[in-house]
Amino acid sequence: MRYVILGGGPSGYAAASAAAALGAEVTLIEDRGLGGSCTLTDAIPSKTLLSTATVLAAIDRADQSGVTFEHGKPHVDMIRAVAHARWVATHQSRGIRDRLEETTVRVVHGRAHVDAPGMIHVDCDGYEQEVAYDHLLIATGASPWVPEFAECDHQRVFTTREVLDQRETPEHLIVVGAGATGCEYSEFFASSGSQVTLLSARSQVLPNEDEDVAEIIQEGFLARGIEIQMNARINQINVDGDHVVVKGDDGHSYQGTHAIICMGQRANTAGLGLELLGIEQNERGSIVVDEHMQTTAEGVYAAGDVAGGMMLASTGAMQGRHAALHAFGVAGDPIRLQNVAWTIFTRPEVATIGLTEKAAAKKSIAVDVTKHYLGANPRGVISGWREGMIKLITDPETGVLLGGSIVGYRASENIALVALAVNEGLSVESLANTGVVTPSMSESIQRAAERAMNRRIAASGIGIALPRTQPLGA
Secondary structure: OEEEEEOOOHHHHHHHHHHHHOOOEEEEEEOOOOOHHHHHOOHHHHHHHHHHHHHHHHHHOHHHHOOOOOOOOOOOOHHHHHHHHHHHHHHHHHHHHHHHHOOOOEEEEOEEEEEEOOEEEEEOOOOEEEEEOOEEEEOOOEEEOOOOOEOOOOOOEEEHHHHHHOOOOOOEEEEEOOOHHHHHHHHHHHHOOOEEEEEOOOOOOOOOOOHHHHHHHHHHHHHOOOEEEOOOOEEEEEEEOOEEEEEEOOOOEEEEOEEEEOOOEEEOOOOOOHHHOOOOEOOOOOEOOOOOOEOOOOOEEEOHHHHOOOOOHHHHHHHHHHHHHHHOOOOOOOOOHHHOOEEEOOOOEEEEEEOOHHHHHHOOOOOEEEEEEOOOOHHHHHHOOOOOEEEEEEOOOOOEEEEEEEEEOOHHHHHHHHHHHHHOOOEHHHHHOOOOOOOOOOHHHHHHHHHHHHHHHHHHOOOOOOOOOOOOOO
């Protein structure tokens, strides 16, 4: 069975490994580098830059731990910070290459397009070749969307893909878009010394999160001097000499030295020849797929960002692996992307899994909401990170966890415990009776579960043995 994959990102290399394990003749075609945009320009480099912001934040709080600086505090060398991010990206890409070399996967470097049903044409460096397939997976990812009204010169006005081209810290950066990406880059550049103006088209930052979750991030931004403008619907972005001018529908104008456009992504489908296969795309250009990642063309699948939906590396890998298994008839039930955790790497971090309070209200689902604030968590107090809360969403009848959010120190790590409980259908009683380490941030998850459990006890009168292994108040 000849299995061809277009794209070497998380979807592509996960599918390649799965198909090779099943004995397929696998060819993976990639025109940039293994790991795709996730590894080379997006998730991995951006989180590396945010690690620089985390170092600076620790320095800002160092005096609380008795650390002083005799010659002033350090600053960000943008060239070296970007070089480090590029090194990490290269290192991770090489790791993917090494793992694929342990399999039978053939990697072809070049630009591919459909030549005819069953045939892919590849423009390589200095030569061309044809690759036949029995099953095809399209995993070409997505790119930052630049609206027609934006004068994007990729220097003064740039997208997230050009962050690694920066050589100095912008004096005044306007961030257009207050979703996850916009908030993360606001965090990095503000920490690096830029004056930052964050423009949100909605009435809150992080519009996909619950309002009380987003408020914690918003308050933290304001405390660190980030200017936030709500309901700023932009209709013009222009370069004016050594400045940029951003204008909104309400006539308000914002001026800075640079602007970064963080207004979402669009699928990379141009030039692929999808029309030759009759593949359906939606209004945003994403490939339409079913619950098994099949397109409208027989034997052709699509996975990851090119198929829209949750544009996360983790979901892309799940989709790619499932698509490969389904193509060979060994996939089981459709994958459950509704219970995939995601994190926004601001300060503090935001991590969410499953059902949110906002989504429950929109769907008219009755839920119990339990909040536990982190100000007393001993690990947070020791580390100087006391901001945040844990929010659990439970079924009022059974106490089963339906979702949860963590805003706080190391939320990206601690969400795994809540994610496991949600995916396994565990109750708050099970979570409350799970012993954890002291001091740790995870003990606050136990405290939150205890609080939810105690509310159920008070409401029902059912006698449940309270856990006595941890001190109260964490």
